Amino acid sequence: MSQSASLLEAINSSDDLKKLKRSELADLATEIREAIVHVVSNSGGHLASSLGAVELGIALHYVFDTPRDKIIWDVGHQAYAHKLLTGRRNQFETLRRHGGLSGFTRRSESDYDPFTTGHSSTSISVGLGIACAKRLKKDPSKVVAVIGDGSMTAGLAYEGMNQTGDTHKDKDLIVILNDNEMSISPNVGAISSLLSRTFSAAKLQMMRKEFGEFLKSLPRIGENVYQFAKRSEESFKTFVTPGMLFEAFNFEYFGPIDGHNLDHLIDILKNIKTMDEPVLLHVITKKGKGYQQAEKNPVYFHGVSSFDIDTGICRKKATNVPTYTEVFGKTMVELAKTDPRIIAVTAAMPEGTGLVPFSQAYPERFFDVGIAEQHGVTFAAGMATEGFRPVVAIYSTFLQRAYDQILHDVCIENLPVVFALDRGGIVGEDGPTHHGLFDLSFLRSIPNMVMMAPKDENELRHMLATAVAHDGPIALRYPRGRGSGVDLDDTFEMLPIGKGEVLERGEDLVMIAVGSAVNEAICAAALLKENHHIRATVVNARFVKPLDHELILSLVRSIPTVLTIEENTLAGGFGSAVLELLSDKGMAHVSVKRLGVPDCFVEHGPQDVLRRKYKVDAAAIVRAAIELKESTTTIYQNGHQEATRYATGR
Template sequence: MVNVSGTPLLDGVDTPEDLRRLKPEQLRQLSDELRAEMISAVGTTGGHLGSGLGVVELTVALHYVFDTPGDKLIWDVGHQAYPHKILTGRRDRIRTLRQGGGLSGFTKRSESKYDPFGAAHSSTSISAALGFAIANKLNNKPGKAIAVIGDGAMSAGMAYEAMNNAEGAGNRLIVILNDNDMSIAPPVGGLSAYLARMVSSSEYLGLRNLAKKLAAKISHRVHNAAQKAEEYARGMATGGTLFEELGFYYVGPIDGHNLEHLIPVLENVRDSEQGPILVHVVTKKGKGYGPAEAAADKYHGVQKFDVVSGVQAKAPPGPPQYQNVFGETLAKLAETDDRICAITAAMPSGTGVDKFARAHPERTFDVGIAEQHAVTFAAGLAAQGMRPFCAIYSTFLQRAYDQVVHDVAIQNLPVRFAIDRAGLVGADGATHAGSFDVTYLATLPNFVVMAAADEAELVHMTKTCVEHDSGPIAVRYPRGNGTGVALPEVPQVLEIGKGRVVREGKSVAILSLGTRLAEALKAADTLDAKGLSTTVADLRFAKPLDEALIRRLLTSHEVAVTIEENSVGGLGAHVLTLASDEGLIDGGLKLRTLRLPDKFQDHAAPDTQYAEAGLDAAAIVETVLKALRHNSAGIEAGARA
């Protein structure tokens, strides 16, 4: 157990069982200590701050009222679960958050029995909780399933799909709507707390059920009318009509920082035979820490920071981030082309669309956490003659793959996909690693798929996307800073399907896609020093391939190696298919492919991740030398025979 001065109650809480031994009047102090511990920990490690601070009291109340881990507590996204981790036996490791070998920044099943469902993408909690609840029902188990979902996540259709099918779960399912941003609640105070407590009480619910039974005995018509009248009146008073229509019994809104209001309502809900139930809780991001309350957007995800001042550690000056290069380039190109517009799914700053939005607000569309809609919306814009850019993280685009196939590719519509966070992403780990987009896009007819080797290439590829009106096109680029190359003053349109040779040699050919080009050049230096003259090519395009260039390199070098920041099925697979179809490897060529391994890699520093994946200069050199040793052994064996 980690001892932090000033946390006497928290020092005695290692698990929720310990928490439930406290007196209700001690929970306020425990919450204050928990908040202080979280601020101290994130100040040391960096990570998500504001969202976790906003649910401190809610976390304490949920673990106090419900019998976790028997009752399943499922956090949507999971970036607000740091207080939950501290209370569930992980306080001694909380200062390893998002570091190699340390705690995940999200919920993770393999990390704790108190994490029943892993999450890092939005809007999955209600569906998962419904699965737990129905499983308990089918097996006649008593446990509850509690989904905690933020109001932002309610912009995704999946949440409503789950709610629309939740009736069968009955009182085993409870949804906590954490309203911390959209301000969908009426003012929260004593009256709303009283109403919430009243409508969730056993007395009210008992009278309600009695009235329903009496009305049913009179006539079916009267019963239905009475039920609708009661729901309408309660919805008018509390604001929950929408959720009532979806089949949930609505309770709220409640001040999520007032434990005296929160705990009695949760106890009523826990003990109720009514269900499923939605509890509307209003919280404030960054609660209890002045800098985070004053600037919730800047303190959503933070670097290490000074706890007293709130000043975040600044990264040393360096090249611009890829996302900003994209956003600024697109904004400039849109000055002379009013058909360009940008779409993002709740990630304007993360994708650089905020830069575009400042210059062209009327052509910027943030659709919320609704990636499927974003893609089809972009398809509609393209069909009507616009030049839409759908700027989205690689892993988030996975959520809209059917729309990419059906609404874009089959119709051959010129939607432009700017795919951020391509490749490995360091501290965010497997859930946010862009490992599959080359595979899932380059397999589609009509698609053009590019990967930028550096920030200058990204400028040219953004311009290329603008001018490509004959079908869908995508450019992928990684998280973080560029390489420091000078940015072109005038973007150029690249010839579709044409790569470039950046270094010419004779013995070894390295065919690179994306930002592994820098490692390919380092490897070439090492190989040249060993007497192995090395060619390095930046293929630029995963689809269509530069077949003429590939054919020349494979037929004029002894060893060829492809390298990409993508899983199997990407560039290497396409090059192998070309070589096989044309018989290019029949003459003894040693062709090897380097790609991401067939596993989900845990969070760590990016350089560590790429070394573990075998995608650095050392791995390229080792692959070449191993191929040559194998070749020499085969020749010697043949000679001895």
């Protein structure tokens, strides 16, 4: 076994890490990278960002007294080295597997994870909250928030900085900006690194404070001289570094420095650890560092499925069936050819939402607003007031951040904004922060909103065409992954708003499904007919709001046994909408069973495993249909017997 291989095996805590010599840390970084690449090549995950933050993770745990000192990793994409260094090395092979380690930081997973992170840009606000709580408890330990340059595009990050810098006395917070995109020229970088290490030296900080007090004590002119000296120092720093913005928030800014130089990192972290005011350290890192394939293509290796280490090629079997995301992107380009009103808006996810082809074909009509979903929605509302048809393409889970803007800025004025919700339903290995299981519930509660979900990728095309033609707010949600493999129509069909379709006819029960659950219902109906002689009517609801009242009521009048199926939380979801309809229409005699996700947060794991566990797959539909039919038959028989006894006087 090589020396470097033995280093990581000896580390189960930050205390173990501190036993290493500085000269050994570079070998440790190499071994950590090898472990990350090995595991992610099998399990998939966020590779490029974590490879870029290896030295930063080592330096932080080497300098700070974790877990007493708190390190909040924004999002968690950067935290794989952190996991390996904090007692999870033996479990690392289970990363993102069902029952294994989360791909993000989780409070329930380790004492070294002070906060559960899945959505970006929360670390500064969380860190400030923890820092203020520590101050109230008279706890002198430190708080460090590590945030990426992409996450700094979100307003929440600046809201946290604004409060931190406002009357910043005793707000002891260290923010580390992990910048893996900004280009810094070598000479500026070298000067900035020197300045940062000089300005941050503990003794110099004390000298600056003492000298400042001396200047202020000078009779009559003291305060003016002090302010002039301070402005001169800050002007010099901001002239040779990009720190003017952060200094404006009353942060002491240091950097940028090389985030892969462990000696420099450790030196400056030791120095700023002694400071008792808001500090921002700007480090430059390289995405994919140490793995050539990821360095060449950091976008692809940001979030990747299993791959061959030597070539970097994905191990998934080749298929001609496109993903829903790909179909959406292709359809956007087609529709935009004939409709110049169509605008595409996304929040730092052009690749993830399939909008790269649109951005290339219509660059002037494509807007990436950064990680700023709230702004993106209100920005789209503004464009809609000028006659455009903005399509806001955002993952379902991320749209949750913009609920207020959807309600106030779009729906109150009934503006024609289209919401394309990718990753609707169970998403998979990214876990509870990424499953799109609440959109049917939170969107259908808003007046003026139309909500629909396609049964397959061809219907997605027709729904998108219908959406951009609709004069009001409208949302369509579709799942992660490949479609059903159906043929795609060359022409678009305008779907009537609020109308579903009957796919199969049967006399024993009615199954009403929405979105990706429709195909599971069709499969279940075939099994029921073949194996249990139960014939079901299968309805593709298409619309969650408005419901097809006429179709549903006409069916339940003759078949008063209903099973609803959705890949959404049951609380306030599609099944609830059906129950509300039946209640409002006085159809209390109809027996209804709802299938969907119960009132819980779904863990990470493969989509098929989670669908089976939460009973939204074909096998679960079959079992539920049999139970519903048997219970309905028993109720009918008991009622008939009671009626017979009453009629005969027995």
